[in-house]
Amino acid sequence: MKHNLAARMAHWSAHHRKLAIFGWLALVLIVFVAGNAIGSKQISDVDQFSGESHRAEQALDRADMRPTREVVFLRNRALTVRAPEFRRAIAEVSARLATVPHVENVRSPLTGGGTVSPDGHAALVDFQIAGDSIEAADRVDPTLAATAAVQANHPDFEIEQFGAASAEKAINETINDDLAKAGELSLPITLIILVLTFGTLVAAGIPLLMGITAVIGALGVVAITSHLLPIDSNLSAVILLIGLAVGVDYSLFYLRREREERAAGREPEPALAAAAATSGRAVLISGMTVIAAMAGMFLSGDNTFMSFAEGTIIVVAIAMFASLTLLPALLSWLGDRVEKGRVPLLGRRRRAAGQSRFWSALVGRVMHRPGLSLVLAGGLLVLLAIPALGMKTVNSGVDDLPQDLPVIVTYDKVRAVFPVEGVVATVVVEADDVRSPAVTGAIARLAAAVDRSDAFLPGTQVTYSADGTVAQIDVPTVGNGTDTASVGALDEIRDEIVPATVGTVQGTSVNVTGDAASSVDFNNQLNGRLPLIFAFVFALAFLLMLVTFRSLVIPLTAIVLNLLSVGAAYGILVLIFQDGNLESLIGFSSNGGVTNWLPLFLFVVLFGLSMDYHVFILSRVRELHDRGMPTAEAVRQGISTTAGTVTSAAVVMVGVFAVFATLSFIDFKELGIGLAVAVLIDATIVRGVLVPASMKLLGDWNWYLPRWLEWLPRVGAERDTTPPPPPPRGTGGKMPVGA
Known part of the structure; x- marks a missing residue:
């Protein structure tokens, strides 16, 4: 019997499970510690700009005309700067700042510098902090303490500090608090959903472990690679968001298939081999497709997008590799102990690879009237996407901060x-x-x-x-x-x-x-690169699915359906954030558009994640078809059997993404809602209605491959790797159908 790459990796891990498990944990720990020790290198201030503004910033940087500037604002509505009390306050600010390490060029109205308001009731004391913006943010605390001390000595005055370093410090603290909140909420929400899915604590903990280790490992690796390709300060949020989602998804696909095979009567080792050959192969293909989509951001020419590509590719690759190595080793070691920790009322006996009653009924009705289903569901997504035609992108500014x-x-x-x-x-x-x-x-x-x-x-x-x-x-x-x-x-x-x-x-x-x-320059550069990015992502996804399923039709329909879900997500973002609907419920004030980096990022992420589900479902359909089942029946049974797993995976993703809608920054709210809505649409309307309807209408055309492409390699077709499971004992040779 032939074995594909995923099956061979699982076989090795299962027979060297101590090395696979402890080696993986040690590797994650080493790269995380090494990354923290080395530290990450962030994108420089100058390189945050594009086009003409970038050229201007480069000129200012070369001339050393972009120092880290801070000001202390002093105001007294009753007194002017001519008053002795006002002058003493200004003098104290200047004197205290002059003694702070790394402070340079203190200038005040008393010495011919600084600025005085036209009415004389307010003044600014200017100063600079030595070093670049990152160093200045680390050195700003003593200056803030000096300003606070003067304020305490002059309670009748408003004495406050503002500048690039103090603003960056305050905003970064708020972002870190937001991310800590996201982590605190995401993990228990994910665990609860997994417990509801599996009914046992051990089985629920495995996908969570996979996601957490993928995120930790990626953070360490990114810190190291950032010295070659500097990263954006928000990359850790993106890694958490994507890493937890795909890490849980991949292990969920794999684990559910292994449990189904055990429930269908296989012994532990053959069950693991079957899961590796099918779901493991789907994870490998899905991961490569997601990575291909993320790689499109490298073509944007923007340093922030390139750092997002760097981080997401690394975390997806780690999650994929862990699912193909660590997960088989864990399952081999645990065996049937994966059923331990059964939760009362939720715990249930291991279920065979049957069909969900709900999804079976829905898919049956859809395939009974495929044309009507296609028109209604497709029409709904088109209606949701229409507002996206009027999308305006804006750069989030000070007014969008808390x-x-x-x-x-x-x-x-x-x-x-x-x-x-x-x-x-x-x-x-x-x-x-x-x-x-x-x-x-x-x-x-x-x-x-x-x-x-x-x-x-x-x-x-x-x-x-x-x-x-x-x-x-x-x-x-x-x-x-x-x-x-x-x-x-x-x-x-x-x-x-x-x-x-x-x-x-x-x-x-x-x-x-x-x-x-x-x-403006960011938007202009990005708009000029979008056709190239779209073409790159479409082409790579098409080629990967063409080789995987040996069909011209499957990749074309997958691209169209994924675009529908992305378009619907865009439209909902416009309705909420651009048009200002649900402001009080979500807790934001509309800035008249969608943050400018989000549409491209959402496109590549959603396109990749949508392909995850598509590959997983169609792998099962192809598996059944390769065993001789007619296309219509393979579609009905394949989708009915996998839809429950896809739904569970989607609920995990939606739960993780929705957490970001509760955070302070509007960018995070848009990211969380956009991803959550798109995944929900994709896992329900697209996978439950549009996929079975379109495949029923296309029939055997789904597998059309012209003769001149017959040379394409067979990348581990299921018929070569996994025979039909035997009927479980005690059923009289009949396969039980689960709920």
Whole structure:
């Protein structure tokens, strides 16, 4: 009897189970400890930008004009800066900051620096923290303590600190709190669902163990590989989300098949071999398909997406490898003890590989009227997808962060009194001598044009680099940095003001950066790459399924059906987050769009996860068809038999994803709801209605492969690996049908 790769891996693990189990646990521990010891390297501030804004940020970075700047905001509504009390408060702030390690260039209104509000009731003390943004975030605590001490000494004043380092520290703490909450909720929810699925604690604990070790191992590996490809600060959330979902899914598919084979009368070793040859093979193919989909993000040209691709590919590969090695070893070691820990009322006898009554009834009705079912279910998904045609993508800004964060409250105060400290468009001019009359005259004309426009606010500032090769012009704009007003101001300065002023000077290079610029440039770059990404993902998925199922029709229908579920998820995101429905229930305020990185990320993740279910179900259908069963009956029985497992896996995923909808940041809410809705749609409407309806209508065309493709390899067809199970003892030779 031939054995495919998954079966051979399971055979080795089952016969070397101590090495497989303890070797795996040791490996996970080693890479996690090593990753923590080495530390991760995050994407630099400059490389967070795209296009023109990236060129501008590079120029500022080369000229050392992007220091980590902080300000201390002082305000007294009764006194002005001329009052002795106000001056003493400013002096104390400056003196305390000057003694803090790593603090540089303290500037206050008392020494000719800093800034005073027009009414004289507020002032800013400026200072810098040495090092890049990551180092500055680690060094900001003593400055915050100094500011708090001055506030305690002057209770009649508002004395608060704001800047890049203090904001990053506060936001990262909130994100970490959110992720800790997600982890605390995800694990018990997953365990409860698995206990309900299996009815025993031991069987329920195995998939959870697989998911947790996959996440831990991936975090360690990513920390090491980040020194080659730096990572986004939010990657750990993505790894947790994807790793727990696929780790549980893969082991669930495998474990359920092994239990079915045991219940059908096989001895432990043949049951494990059959599970490996079928569900193990499906896990291998599913994992490769998910990895292929995730790899599409490498083509985006964006460092954040490339880091997401890096992390998701690693965690999926680890989960897949663990399911093919560690899981068979655990099952071989446990044997029938996997049934231990039976939960009262939930525990039930091991069930044969029968058909769920609910899914059997549903699939039977769908296949009785396949055309009507296809039209109704497909029409519903198309209706849900229609709002996606009006999707607008936005860059999440300050207004989308939790507004009760102290650092955001301070930012709002600073922005209200000092507009230049808020949203700005930064014009960066490079020349051999930016102080030459030609360049300075053009900058003056730019400032005059800005003053005449309603799109900009007063307070334009010009800063020159020490070597005189770069001029930085900060222009305060209306809007919040992501809205229509901000984008309109950007368009005006880029398309009209710059070309008519500094853009006319020979020998200069001019680029514009800022909040609105970074959002627009990101969208432009991504939109230009989307056709290539879609083509890459579709092509790889098509080829993998073509080889797996030796059919031209199966991969084409899979792609179409998966696009329907993705489109429906997009439409629901637009209805909720762009149009502002369910704001009070979910706890957010609409920013008029969907966060700009989410559509592509959702596409690759959902496409990969949808293929997971498709491969698992169709592997069973193909297995039955290869044994000689007619296509219609193979479809009915294959889907009815696997639908319960797919439903259990989907419920786990939906539970994990839905947790993210409870977090503070709108990006996490959109990610959680988008994934949860899409998986729910895919596991019910798509797998329960559209797949059986379309396959019934297509009939034997499902397996169509032209003669000129007969050379394609057979990657372990089921008929070569697993014979039909024997009838269990005590049934008179008849196969029992489970509930």
